[in-house]
Amino acid sequence: MSRRDAERDSFEEYVAARRAALLRTAYLLTGHREDAEDLVQVALVKVVPRWGRIADDPEPYVRKVLVNESISRWRRRRWREVHTDTLPEPAVEGPGADRVALQQALARLAPRQRAVIVLRYYDDLTESQAARLLGVSVGTVKSQARDALRRLRELVPDLAHELEEVRR
Amino acid sequence: MTTLHDRLAELADDAPPGGPAPELWARGRRYHRVRRAGTLAIVSAAVLVLVAITGLSWQQSGGLPEPAAPPGATRALPDRLWTPSPWLPGTDEDGPLGDLAVVMRSDRSSWSGTEQGLVGVSATTGEYRFLDLPDQAPGDVALSPDGRKVAYWLTGTTSGSPSDTGPVTGVAVYDATTGDVKRADISTEHGLDASALLWADDGELVLSYGQYRGGEGDDPMQQSSATPSEHYWWRLDQDRPQELPMPEGTRRADLVGASGGRVVLTDSTRYWCYYLDQPGFAWPMLGEAGLAMSTQPVFLTTSRFAVVRGSWNPNSILVGDASLRGGARTHTVPDSQGTYEILGWDGDRLIVERGTDGSRRAYVNASVFRVDSRTGRSVELVRLASAEQIRQVQVASDLYDVPTVAGKEPPTPFDPRAVTGGLALVAVLGAGAVVVWRRRVEA
Numbered sequence: 001m002s003r004r005d006a007e008r009d010s011f012e013e014y015v016a017a018r019r020a021a022l023l024r025t026a027y028l029l030t031g032h033r034e035d036a037e038d039l040v041q042v043a044l045v046k047v048v049p050r051w052g053r054i055a056d057d058p059e060p061y062v063r064k065v066l067v068n069e070s071i072s073r074w075r076r077r078r079w080r081e082v083h084t085d086t087l088p089e090p091a092v093e094g095p096g097a098d099r100v101a102l103q104q105a106l107a108r109l110a111p112r113q114r115a116v117i118v119l120r121y122y123d124d125l126t127e128s129q130a131a132r133l134l135g136v137s138v139g140t141v142k143s144q145a146r147d148a149l150r151r152l153r154e155l156v157p158d159l160a161h162e163l164e165e166v167r168r
Numbered sequence: 169m170t171t172l173h174d175r176l177a178e179l180a181d182d183a184p185p186g187g188p189a190p191e192l193w194a195r196g197r198r199y200h201r202v203r204r205a206g207t208l209a210i211v212s213a214a215v216l217v218l219v220a221i222t223g224l225s226w227q228q229s230g231g232l233p234e235p236a237a238p239p240g241a242t243r244a245l246p247d248r249l250w251t252p253s254p255w256l257p258g259t260d261e262d263g264p265l266g267d268l269a270v271v272m273r274s275d276r277s278s279w280s281g282t283e284q285g286l287v288g289v290s291a292t293t294g295e296y297r298f299l300d301l302p303d304q305a306p307g308d309v310a311l312s313p314d315g316r317k318v319a320y321w322l323t324g325t326t327s328g329s330p331s332d333t334g335p336v337t338g339v340a341v342y343d344a345t346t347g348d349v350k351r352a353d354i355s356t357e358h359g360l361d362a363s364a365l366l367w368a369d370d371g372e373l374v375l376s377y378g379q380y381r382g383g384e385g386d387d388p389m390q391q392s393s394a395t396p397s398e399h400y401w402w403r404l405d406q407d408r409p410q411e412l413p414m415p416e417g418t419r420r421a422d423l424v425g426a427s428g429g430r431v432v433l434t435d436s437t438r439y440w441c442y443y444l445d446q447p448g449f450a451w452p453m454l455g456e457a458g459l460a461m462s463t464q465p466v467f468l469t470t471s472r473f474a475v476v477r478g479s480w481n482p483n484s485i486l487v488g489d490a491s492l493r494g495g496a497r498t499h500t501v502p503d504s505q506g507t508y509e510i511l512g513w514d515g516d517r518l519i520v521e522r523g524t525d526g527s528r529r530a531y532v533n534a535s536v537f538r539v540d541s542r543t544g545r546s547v548e549l550v551r552l553a554s555a556e557q558i559r560q561v562q563v564a565s566d567l568y569d570v571p572t573v574a575g576k577e578p579p580t581p582f583d584p585r586a587v588t589g590g591l592a593l594v595a596v597l598g599a600g601a602v603v604v605w606r607r608r609v610e611a
Contacts (some may be wrong), residue, residue: 019189024177027179027183028176044189082249099178099182
């Protein structure tokens with residue numbers, strides 16, 4: 001088996017094992033199922049050229065590409081989409097309403113703030129891991145997280161309790 | 169208790185399950201190839217443009233300097249001159265030019281600005297190059313008759329405060345063949361008031377200067393006035409100029425011409441011929457009644473003189489017998505009214521700068537002509553680039569009687585600031601294009 005074939009097998013094994021987890025993170029980053037699928041595919045395609053160097057521990061680099069691609073896409077789309085300051089009322093009442101509210105609140109965050117929230121509180125990365133992945137300082141991660149949590153508290157008052165827990 | 173992590177995990181449950189994702193590896197390889205090919209194309213294009221700019225710039229600069237002509241190479245005047253590019257190289261970069269046919273003042277540019285420089289034109293190759301004369305002070309330069317040496321005033325340190333920036337503190341001779349400089353520093357408190365610098369022969373220089381009476385901080389009158397000029401003779405086989413002993417009546421006379429080991433002196437009403445090998449004696453040449461004297465330089469042979477009439481140019485040429493005392497026999501050279509300047513004698517013929525149409529109209533095209541002093545018939549020797557070169561050109565007088573050769577147009581190098589800016593711009597644009605391409609290429 002050639003080195004290239006070995007790398008391909010390793011890549012495909014990684015995709016099979018981690019694609020679902022990456023899709024969950026991507027969904028939180030984008031808020032859309034189709035975008036999440038596309039984001040993960042693009043991130044995986046983009047890491048192929050480097051696979052030989054990252055095959056031993058691909059996760060940090062894949063996530064870095066995923067997050068940066070997400071931010072880049074948001075920047076590109078910002079010029080094409082019409083923004084509104086008022087969100088439509090949640091269409092869902094009852095048990096699912098909190099989930100929709102959180103999803104819509106995440107969509108109102110700046111992409112880097114959203115990434116900080118997802119990396120810190122969903123992927124459970126440390127501040128320094130998140131900073132390294134985003135290519136910013138730890139201080140920036142702290143301030144982005146603080147601002148993002150405050151904004152979430154304003155947008156989803158029902159989440160205040162959970163968010164207070166986070167602050168502590 | 170529910171946490172934010174739980175809430176996010178719950179939300180992430182809505183993520184797509186992730187169906188089959190075929191050919192991700194193949195897409196990744198293709199993405200890699202396209203990205204690399206695009207990068208290579210951009211870098212290649214940028215490199216091509218950089219090479220093109222550099223090559224064009226090199227070509228415009230004339231490429232490598234021509235090798236020095238071998239000893240005994242044919243020397244001649246070019247039949248025409250061009251306005252040199254201010255970005256021509258200098259002798260500091262490309263080395264000595266060898267025997268010179270012409271020197272001319274011309275603008276010289278550098279990264280910091282433009283100032284006046286001195287361009288030499290090779291008598292053997294026709295090449296143009298700025299002459300880098302070490303410690304050159306502003307003021308006259310003089311090309312020797314054989315074109316091998318250029319005399320110039322030196323600037324340096326004065327023992328007291330200088331009268332001006334760049335004070336004259338000596339005289340030097342640059343050897344155009346070897347690049348060597350023979351210096352004669354002259355002790356001065358405030359600087360020299362240099363008034364004449366002329367070649368009396370190939371190895372003999374005559375010069376005049378006074379001493380400024382004051383420097384910075386002194387009375388302005390003192391600072392701007394100088395002692396009367398004294399005349400000096402510098403045979404280059406000696407270390408320094410010797411003062412010329414002047415006979416009574418000529419001490420205040422100005423030095424206005426030199427050739428063949430003789431100098432011409434004038435007090436603006438009379439002229440004298442001073443033979444350098446007979447120090448202390450001056451022959452009266454032209455009597456008080458002989459001429460409406462000119463302020464223009466006088467050129468003489470052993471028996472004749474020539475001068476542009478009057479005090480304004482262009483004008484006609486007056487020639488006469490230089491040996492007479494009083495009441496000189498003179499005549500005006502026919503059809504010579506468009507003459508700006510006399511450069512010298514070539515036997516019985518005069519070498520002059522004159523408008524090409526022979527009229528008195530200023531700022532017409534001008535050339536160096538050989539003019540028969542009796543008939544006024546003229547032959548064009550060297551066509552000047554423009555009337556702006558009038559009085560800016562000196563010619564090696566030994567070459568007057570040598571047939572001219574076709575002039576060679578000097579290169580016109582690009583402004584290196586524009587070239588460097590262009591190179592930097594291409595490099596930045598290329599780097600930017602690579603970054604944009606690598607970001608935008610579809611995965």
